[in-house]
Amino acid sequence: MKIMVIGGGGREHAIIKKIKENPNVTEIFALPGNGGIAADATCVAIGAKDIAGAVAFAKENAIDFAVVAPDDPLVLGMVDALEEAGIPAFGPKANAAIIEGSKVFSKNLMKKYGIPTATYEVFENAKDALSYLENAPIPTVIKADGLALGKGVIIAMSREEATDAVRSIMEDKVFGASGNRIVVEEFLTGPEVSVLAFTDGKTLIPMVSSMDHKRAHDGDEGLNTGGMGTVAPNPYYTKAIADECMDKIFLPTMAAMNAEGRTFRGCLYFGLMLTPNGPKVIEYNCRFGDPETQVVLPLLESDLLTVMQAVANGTLSDVDVRFRDGAACCVIVASKGYPVKYESGFPMLLPPDEKESFIYVAGAKKADDGTLLSAGGRVLGVTAVKDNLEEAIAAAYAMTEKVKFENGFYRHDIGAKALAAKK
Ligand code: AMP
Ligand code: GLY
Numbered sequence: 001m002k003i004m005v006i007g008g009g010g011r012e013h014a015i016i017k018k019i020k021e022n023p024n025v026t027e028i029f030a031l032p033g034n035g036g037i038a039a040d041a042t043c044v045a046i047g048a049k050d051i052a053g054a055v056a057f058a059k060e061n062a063i064d065f066a067v068v069a070p071d072d073p074l075v076l077g078m079v080d081a082l083e084e085a086g087i088p089a090f091g092p093k094a095n096a097a098i099i100e101g102s103k104v105f106s107k108n109l110m111k112k113y114g115i116p117t118a119t120y121e122v123f124e125n126a127k128d129a130l131s132y133l134e135n136a137p138i139p140t141v142i143k144a145d146g147l148a149l150g151k152g153v154i155i156a157m158s159r160e161e162a163t164d165a166v167r168s169i170m171e172d173k174v175f176g177a178s179g180n181r182i183v184v185e186e187f188l189t190g191p192e193v194s195v196l197a198f199t200d201g202k203t204l205i206p207m208v209s210s211m212d213h214k215r216a217h218d219g220d221e222g223l224n225t226g227g228m229g230t231v232a233p234n235p236y237y238t239k240a241i242a243d244e245c246m247d248k249i250f251l252p253t254m255a256a257m258n259a260e261g262r263t264f265r266g267c268l269y270f271g272l273m274l275t276p277n278g279p280k281v282i283e284y285n286c287r288f289g290d291p292e293t294q295v296v297l298p299l300l301e302s303d304l305l306t307v308m309q310a311v312a313n314g315t316l317s318d319v320d321v322r323f324r325d326g327a328a329c330c331v332i333v334a335s336k337g338y339p340v341k342y343e344s345g346f347p348m349l350l351p352p353d354e355k356e357s358f359i360y361v362a363g364a365k366k367a368d369d370g371t372l373l374s375a376g377g378r379v380l381g382v383t384a385v386k387d388n389l390e391e392a393i394a395a396a397y398a399m400t401e402k403v404k405f406e407n408g409f410y411r412h413d414i415g416a417k418a419l420a421a422k423k
Contacts, residue, residue, distance in 0.1 A: 002027045003305070004058055005041065006078065007048050007069035008034045010332075010362035010381040011290035015069060016041045017360070018297045018304040025305065031057065035372055036350075036361020036380075051078045058087045067091065067308060071147055074266075074286050075101035090308040092286050096257055096264040100286040103152075103183045104145045110281060113256035115249055117281040120185035126170040129182060133162050139187040144169050146178030150226050153283075155187065190275040191236040191421070192282065194292045197250060197270065198307055200316040201263035204254045206246065208299050208323045209237040210292045211418055216339060218413045225339045226378055229414030230330045231389060232295035235422040236274055245272065245279050253284070265311055294360050294381045295328035327389040329396040329415050331382045332362070333408040338377035342407075346374045349404035357384040357399045374407060382410075389419060 001024050005016050008030060016028055017040055031054055033043030046053040049072050058066060068078050068091035077094035091097075098105050110117040118141070123129035133140070142165040144152035152175050156162035162184075169179035197206045210232035216222030249270060257264045269285035269292075288296075297304065301322045310319040335342035350359050350372065360383060363376030380403065384395035393415040400410060 001025050001064040001305075002029070002062060004029045004031060004054070004061075004063045004066045005069060006031050006054060006067065006073055008032045008037065008043075009070075009290055010360040010378065011288050011293040012069050013037045013040065013360040013362070014294045014297045014381075015067060015288065015304070017358075018300065019067070022303050022305040029057070029061065029063070034361060034375065035364040035366035036359075038366060048073055049076060051076060051081045054078060055081050055085045055087070058082060059085060063087055065089070065305070065309060065312075069288060071097070071100055071285065071287055075147060079266075088309070088312050090266060090312050092264050092266040096262045096266075097286040098262070099257065099264065099268070099284045101147060102145055103143045103283075104181050106284050107183055107185070109253075109256055109260070113252055113259070115252050115256065115281060116278060118186040118188050120183050123170075123182050123184065124180070126166055129166045129170065129184060130163055132184065133159060133166065136162070136184065137186070138162065141185045141187055142166060142169065143183040143185065144175045144179040145181040145183065146175070148175040148178045151175070151224070152178060153224075188273045188275050188280060188282070190273045193234045193237045193272045193274060193279075194230075194289050195237070195245065195250075195270045195272060196288060196292060196296055197268050198311050198316060198321060199254055199268050200265050200311045200314045201254065201258055202314065203316040204250050204268075205316065205321045206242070206250060207296050207321075208232050209234040209242070210289075210295050211236075212289070212292060213411060213414055216334075216411075218411050223339050225334070227289075227291045228332045228334065228411045230291045230295045231392070231415040231418045232292070232299060232328050235389075235418050241274060241279060245270070249279065249281060265314070291330050291332055291378075291381050294330040294383050298328050298383060298385045299323045299326065326385060326387045327392045328383060328385045329389070329392040330360075331396045331400045331410050331414050332378050333380040333382060333400065333403060333405060333410045334378050335374055335376070336407050336409050342377055344373070344375045346405060346407040348372045348374055348379070348408075350380070351399060351402035354399075356386060357382075357395050359383070359399070359403075374405060379405070379408060389415060389422065393419070
């Protein structure tokens with residue numbers, strides 16, 4: 001079978017390595033992939049948002065199955081276009097990907113169907129938002145409606161920060177049209193949990209839970225990033241909480257999307273906060289999380305391609321989705337200065353993969369002489385899978401220390417909070 005994976009980050013590398021385990025897979029193409037992914041797939045210079053390019057490539061190369069991993073092409077309708085061209089694909093159609101593509105949509109969905117989330121108001125112009133903020137409780141949270149490269153959420157600790165956020169999103173349009181509308185919502189507190197789930201619209205199977213580390217520096221200091229590391233499972237996510245989430249959040253969300261005529265097939269990501277008043281949805285994503293995927297998929301014992309095909313075919317209830325016991329840790333190595341200003345093009349020397357420790361490459365280019373050069377903010381995801389969390393963290397850091405990459409930095413406390421919670 002010939003497989004095509006859209007995207008070119010650490011998440012896509014993790015998906016590709018897992019799909020490769022299926023003995024029927026003869027070739028995997030990554031569009032566009034990256035210099036590190038090139039070790040496991042044939043990289044093709046077609047951008048992840050190039051729908052016409054991907055469809056044409058799939059037809060020319062008789063692709064048997066496509067996996068669309070990033071949010072942009074899903075929201076733009078790449079799965080719709082592939083299916084219309086007769087190419088089976090994993091991922092939601094555009095009318096379901098809107099669950100991530102519009103925060104106004106997802107908040108209204110949760111309200112309509114009684115799914116627990118922060119209370120909120122929607123504003124279509126700065127004047128109304130600013131007047132609301134004169135008396136709104138502080139801290140408050142301001143969210144641009146549309147996609148904003150993971151930067152569209154501002155936690156305002158003061159009234160001034162809140163009004164600044166509204167002005168920059170709605171007047172200065174720092175996120176472009178994504179800021180034509182905003183959500184202003186209640187500030188919630190509690191541990192955060194990421195849960196990815198396979199669903200074909202009839203069955204929903206949650207994967208092992210995980211914990212992201214969004215801030216750039218140790219001790220949760222510094223700016224928000226795309227994610228500086230992950231562990232799985234998340235110790236805050238007990239069996240009782242998992243059952244509650246299934247009943248009050250996961251299944252109701254699947255049913256709500258069906259009721260709206262927007263059946264979701266793919267990986268639905270629940271960003272949850274375990275508040276004193278129970279678990280609440282912070283955000284939905286219409287795709288695998290990055291870097292959550294880098295700790296969740298290595299724990300998957302079942303065959304990923306089989307599960308993805310079942311999701312696409314609507315036969316998820318027929319397949320086995322099993323995770324191994326144990327734990328995984330992923331330490332992101334980023335370019336110095338990330339997430340603000342950083343340089344690319346530094347040579348890297350990576351230790352070879354071992355059975356339970358391996359590196360997913362998020363941003364790299366191959367030089368003409370074969371040297372791997374850093375490219376982008378997040379560069380590597382050094383991952384280990386072990387029988388328990390302590391060992392997984394130790395092994396991930398042991399491998400991270402073997403990476404030779406002068407311009408790299410990483411957090412030293414990935415998993416520390418999870419370990420403390422376990423004790
Ligand atoms: P997002 O970009 O949607 O992943 O949000 C980024 C981060 O903002 C989340 O991981 C939370 O830590 C935080 N956040 C989002 N919404 C809220 C909220 N209502 N209350 C408190 N923190 C929030
Ligand atoms: N790690 C959060 C995300 O993928 O959006």
